[in-house]
Every structure is written in C-alpha cells, then in structure tokens.
Amino acid sequence: MSQAPVTELNDRARDIFRLVVENYLANGQPVGSKTLAGGNTGLNLSPASIRSVLQELQDAGLLAAPHTSAGRMPTDVGLRLFVDGMMQVAEPSRAERAAIARGLAAGPAGGGTIEAALAATSAALSDLSACAGLVMVPRREPRLAQLSFVALTRTRALAVLVAEDGQIENRVIELPEGFASTALEQAGNYLSRRLAGRTLAEATGAIRAEISSGRSALDDASRNLVERGLAVWSEDAARRPVLIVRGQANLLDDTAARDIERVRQLLDELENAESIAGVLDAAREAEATRIFIGSENRLFSLSGSSVIASPWRDGEGRIVGVVGVVGPTRLNYARVVPMVDFTAQSLSKLIGKDGFSRT
Structure with missing residues (x-):
C-alpha cells in the first residue's frame, strides 16, 4: 500500500x-x-x-x-x-550533552584510548536513549613486528602474528600432506622481514608483487605457505566488523514483558555483529543521521526494531565510523535523533583533535 x-x-x-x-x-x-x-x-x-x-x-x-x-x-x-x-526535534539538554561529554573524556584527553572513549560514549548514549548503543570503529590496522608458523600436526600449523604494540593474534591454517618443517621456518622469516613496521595491507601488496615477479627466493612449498598465511589474515580482517554494543539490558524495560518474543528476537539479532555492521555501513555515506524503521531494515524486521545512526569523521573529514542506537519502533525519535547526531559530531571533534591513536 x-x-x-x-x-x-x-x-x-x-x-x-x-x-x-x-x-x-x-x-x-x-x-x-x-x-x-x-x-x-x-x-x-x-x-x-x-x-x-x-x-x-x-x-x-x-x-x-x-x-x-x-x-x-x-x-x-x-x-x-x-x-x-511532522516530527519536531528537540535539541539535547544540557544534562544529556554533559553525559556524552563524560564518555568522551575517557579518551586521550583523560589519559585513555579512543576505544575507551567509544565504549563509554556508547554506554552513555544507551542509557540516555533507553536503547542499545552501537559504535562501529575503524578497522584496526596495527603496525606489525613478526609472523611465524608453528607446526601443530602433519596437516595443520598455527600462524602467530605479533604487532609492534605487543598484541598477539593467531589462526590455524591447513597444510598439504608431507609439508616440510623447514618451509615453515623459511616462510615465517620471509614474512617477518617484509611485514616489520608495516600494516598488513601495506605488506600484502608488496609481498605478492615480489612473488608474482619471481624476485623472491622462496621454494614452491614456502611460497604456498606465504600465500596461505596472507590469505587467512587478509580475509579475516576484511570480514571482521569492529563493533561496540552497549546497553542491551535497557531493552528489557517495563513494556518488554508485554512483548517478550520481540525483545528476545532483538537480543538474538544483536549477537550478529557482522550483520549489524552491514546495517551501520548503510549510514556511512549519509550527510546526516539515518533512521531505519522496522521492516525498512531486513536485519531488525523480525523484531520490529528501529535503528538511528550517524557517521563520524576524522580530522580530514573522512567518514571513519558510525554511532547509533537500536530499540523498539516506539522510541522517542524527536529526542533520540538529535542526540545521536550530537554524539557523532562530538566524536568527530575528538578524532579531529587527537587522531585515531590506539595505544
């Protein structure tokens, strides 16, 4: 209709x-x-x-x-x-602006990290709106120090990635039958020399160009392992959303008992971080706050929920993330929309001032 x-x-x-x-x-x-x-x-x-x-x-x-x-x-x-x-929006009150500012104070200005500011701001936004707060963070691009391979079985190895800040991540990769242990060491040494001081994206392009041009001294087995190692890390980084969700408990308000199935469905939907990131991605290119109501968004259509989201920018004006809330369609749009917009603007000022330091 x-x-x-x-x-x-x-x-x-x-x-x-x-x-x-x-x-x-x-x-x-x-x-x-x-x-x-x-x-x-x-x-x-x-x-x-x-x-x-x-x-x-x-x-x-x-x-x-x-x-x-x-x-x-x-x-x-x-x-x-x-x-x-028809809606007449109301600007955030002084108390609401102060609560959001306190969240931002958890960042570099207060001796913390940007992530701490994002988490605290999302929690404040959640409490103020009585919704679940969402913040999509720029994907982490650490400078790398080392990548090594450790044999687990004859057909499996552990790829261990060490960043310059000391953080360690690992992934299990499959190996061909009869893979020589010397190839693990050769591939690890080769990658570590070329990864050091670079982000994964920077190193991947240089390494693949070197291999494809025949300039690498790797044998076939080691070259195959390098490709496998790069693939598992690159694919993982590309599909892994960096998402902060706070305040799910706010969805269990006094009216939740009357519609417990809808609330349960919404809580289930909030467990799917990758799908939520896809929803927020739709707001990345918006010049203003986006509002998705109920069935307008496929992810939250079953629970009949609404999403209000606004992009935030770095010091050069580039969109680097999205902040928003998700709650029942009966939420107070006139109050929450300008609140989300104010939060996005405040985050943009913080990032523009301090940069996106992740240490």
Whole structure:
C-alpha cells in the first residue's frame, strides 16, 4: 500500500494521526477514540467522528489495529510519515550533552584510548536513549613486528602474528600432506622481514608483487605457505566488523514483558555483529543521521526494531565510523535523533583533535 504524503491529509486527519503517534511513542499502547476525545487534545470531536478518521487512516496504511480492541497504533509506513514530515526535534539538554561529554573524556584527553572513549560514549548514549548503543570503529590496522608458523600436526600449523604494540593474534591454517618443517621456518622469516613496521595491507601488496615477479627466493612449498598465511589474515580482517554494543539490558524495560518474543528476537539479532555492521555501513555515506524503521531494515524486521545512526569523521573529514542506537519502533525519535547526531559530531571533534591513536 502506498504512503499518503502529509499534504494529502486534511487538518483533522493530520491532527488525529499526530496524536495517535505521539501517544503511542509515549506509552507503547494502542490509542483509542475515547482517549483522543478526552483530555486536552483540542480536537473537540465526538468519539464516533474520531473513529471514522481512525478508520480512514487505517485504510491508508498509516495506522493498524493490533488486536480486536478499537485502539490503533502507527505502522512502519505511518512512523516514516511522522518522522519525515511532522516530527519536531528537540535539541539535547544540557544534562544529556554533559553525559556524552563524560564518555568522551575517557579518551586521550583523560589519559585513555579512543576505544575507551567509544565504549563509554556508547554506554552513555544507551542509557540516555533507553536503547542499545552501537559504535562501529575503524578497522584496526596495527603496525606489525613478526609472523611465524608453528607446526601443530602433519596437516595443520598455527600462524602467530605479533604487532609492534605487543598484541598477539593467531589462526590455524591447513597444510598439504608431507609439508616440510623447514618451509615453515623459511616462510615465517620471509614474512617477518617484509611485514616489520608495516600494516598488513601495506605488506600484502608488496609481498605478492615480489612473488608474482619471481624476485623472491622462496621454494614452491614456502611460497604456498606465504600465500596461505596472507590469505587467512587478509580475509579475516576484511570480514571482521569492529563493533561496540552497549546497553542491551535497557531493552528489557517495563513494556518488554508485554512483548517478550520481540525483545528476545532483538537480543538474538544483536549477537550478529557482522550483520549489524552491514546495517551501520548503510549510514556511512549519509550527510546526516539515518533512521531505519522496522521492516525498512531486513536485519531488525523480525523484531520490529528501529535503528538511528550517524557517521563520524576524522580530522580530514573522512567518514571513519558510525554511532547509533537500536530499540523498539516506539522510541522517542524527536529526542533520540538529535542526540545521536550530537554524539557523532562530538566524536568527530575528538578524532579531529587527537587522531585515531590506539595505544
């Protein structure tokens, strides 16, 4: 069903639609005609007249009746209409800005690392929004010191990568039957000499160019092992999202008991870091904060959740990461959207000032 533009709704329909959405976002409950007819809504309409408009809005695909009751709630299409055409955003309060600033203070300015600032900022954003906070970090590109191979069995070896900062990672690789132990040592020495002081990406291009041109002194077995070693590290780095998720417990609010299956589904979805990184990647090239509502995003469509995300930049204006939140579709968009945007801007200022030091 196509979405009706705001301009196609008459004043009465627009006022009733806005009130339904605002009431629903405030308490998470379907809104009925009696609720809208009473109180200080300013409608001055009978419940019967309101019910007629509610039905028209439902027929237009903007509202839905989740149960047999007369209460209505906005659909994903209706929420999109409200967010794009009717929502009045509110700037973050002084207290909210201060909480985000305290998270940023965990970074270089306070003697910590950028990662510490990102984790603390994500936690603060999560607490303020009552959602789960998300930060996608630039992929780690350490300067390398050594790569060695250690035989485990006749057909398996452990590739050990040591960075200049002392961090160590290892991966198991498969070897052809009858692989000579001398090839392990030769391949390790060859890689260590060419990796030292370089990032993996820098070293990989130089090594493969040297091998393909025939300038390397490696025999066939050692050359094969070098290729295997480079492949396992390069493929791993390319697909491994660097993601910080904080505040999943905030999703278990007072209304979670009424919709426990949706919350359980969302918590399961948050375990898939690679898929979440794919969602945030969609916001990387945005000039402003992106909002994905419910079924608009395939990953969170089953749980009926929304994602608000904004890119942050380094000192040269390049997008290096994304910060955001994920929560129920009934979250307070008018408050959370500018909060996420403020956080992204603050991160950009921090990175622009201090660079992306990871020591």
